[in-house]
Amino acid sequence: MIRAQGLTKRYGGGARAKTAVDRLSFEVHPGTVTGFLGPNGAGKSTTMRMLLGLDAPTSGHCTVGGRAYAAHSAPLTEVGALLEARSLHPGRSAYHHLTALAHTHGIPRSRVEHVLATTGLTDVAGRRVKGFSLGMGQRLGIAAALLGDPATLVLDEPVNGLDPEGVLWIRNLLKAQAAEGRTVLVSSHLMSEMAVTADHLIIIGRGxxxxxxxxxxxxxxxxxxxxxxxxxxxxxxxxxxxxxxxxIGGDTPGTLEVRGTDAEHIGRTAAAHAIPLFELTPHTASLEQAFMDLTHDSVEYVTPDGAHLEGAAA
Structure with missing residues (x-):
C-alpha cells in the first residue's frame, strides 16, 4: 500500500516561493488500479518523486509497503517505477540496460528475458536504445519497472507514445497486475483511457x-x-x-434536457401527477467532462480570452 500523509513541497522563498504540493494525504490500496489525475502543474510528478525518495518533502511523509522508499533494502523488488522513460544510457542495448539493473539486485537473467518478452521487446533487445522510438522507450521503461516483480507499481504517463495496440496492452497489463494483488498508481492525461482502466481515482489541483x-x-x-x-x-x-x-432545457417541443436530478426522481414526479412519459433516458457524464468541471478552477494559466491552459510543470 502507498500512504501519503500531509505531504507538502515548497520551492524557493519569500515572494517567489511556490507550493507545488500542499498538505496532501491519500492511500493507494492493493488490488486496484488507481488513477492519479490533475491538470499540468497540479503536483502529480512532484508527489511521485517524493513517494520514490527523489524529492524530500518540506513537511509530511510517505511510505510504500509500510516504509519510506529509501528504507527498502532491495527497492526494485518492492517498487517498480516509471517517471522518465528516456533516462537511460543511449549507447546501451535494451538487454544490457535491464541486465545492469538486474545485477544491482541479484535478479536472474531469466527475469530480464521474461520482461523483454512481456513488453514485446525481445526482437529488438540487442539494439541500442538511442534508436528506439518513443513507444519503444516507454515499453523499455515499463520492462524496467516490472524487472523485480514488485508489489507496487508507480507509473507516470505510461501510455505516452504508444500506438492503439500499445495502449490496449498497457491497459490489460495494469489490470492484470492489480488482479494479482499489486498496488498500482498510474497518472495519465488520457481521460478516456483512465475511464476504462482505473478502478479508483485520486485527483489533485494546485497541489x-x-x-x-x-x-x-x-x-x-x-x-x-x-x-x-x-x-x-x-x-x-x-x-x-x-x-x-x-x-431544464430543450429545443424540441415535448422534449426536455434535465440536469441536476436523476431519472428516478423525474419518473416519480411524472407518475404522481399522471403525466405520461414517452422517453426517460439518462445520459451519464464522461470522465473527461467530470474531470474538467472539477478542475476548472485549478488550472495554472488562463489566456486573455478566459480559456484555461494547463501549466508547463506537473
Whole structure:
C-alpha cells in the first residue's frame, strides 16, 4: 500500500516561493488500479518523486509497503517505477540496460528475458536504445519497472507514445497486475483511457486533494450528466421539476434536457401527477467532462480570452 500523509513541497522563498504540493494525504490500496489525475502543474510528478525518495518533502511523509522508499533494502523488488522513460544510457542495448539493473539486485537473467518478452521487446533487445522510438522507450521503461516483480507499481504517463495496440496492452497489463494483488498508481492525461482502466481515482489541483473516490461514483456525482425526457406534457413537468440546482432545457417541443436530478426522481414526479412519459433516458457524464468541471478552477494559466491552459510543470 502507498500512504501519503500531509505531504507538502515548497520551492524557493519569500515572494517567489511556490507550493507545488500542499498538505496532501491519500492511500493507494492493493488490488486496484488507481488513477492519479490533475491538470499540468497540479503536483502529480512532484508527489511521485517524493513517494520514490527523489524529492524530500518540506513537511509530511510517505511510505510504500509500510516504509519510506529509501528504507527498502532491495527497492526494485518492492517498487517498480516509471517517471522518465528516456533516462537511460543511449549507447546501451535494451538487454544490457535491464541486465545492469538486474545485477544491482541479484535478479536472474531469466527475469530480464521474461520482461523483454512481456513488453514485446525481445526482437529488438540487442539494439541500442538511442534508436528506439518513443513507444519503444516507454515499453523499455515499463520492462524496467516490472524487472523485480514488485508489489507496487508507480507509473507516470505510461501510455505516452504508444500506438492503439500499445495502449490496449498497457491497459490489460495494469489490470492484470492489480488482479494479482499489486498496488498500482498510474497518472495519465488520457481521460478516456483512465475511464476504462482505473478502478479508483485520486485527483489533485494546485497541489491539493480534490477527490479520492471510485471512477463510477465520481462520474455519477459530478452533476454533469443529464436526463432526456419526452412527454406531451413537457411544459407542466418542467414546472414541477424546477428547483435549486435543477436546470431544464430543450429545443424540441415535448422534449426536455434535465440536469441536476436523476431519472428516478423525474419518473416519480411524472407518475404522481399522471403525466405520461414517452422517453426517460439518462445520459451519464464522461470522465473527461467530470474531470474538467472539477478542475476548472485549478488550472495554472488562463489566456486573455478566459480559456484555461494547463501549466508547463506537473
Amino acid at each position: 491539493r486533494l480534490l477527490a479520492d473516490t471510485t471512477v463510477e461514483k465520481f462520474v455519477r456525482e459530478s452533476g454533469t450528466g443529464s436526463v432526456k425526457v419526452v412527454s406531451p406534457a413537457a411544459a407542466r413537468l418542467a414546472e414541477l421539476l424546477a428547483g435549486p440546482g435543477v436546470t
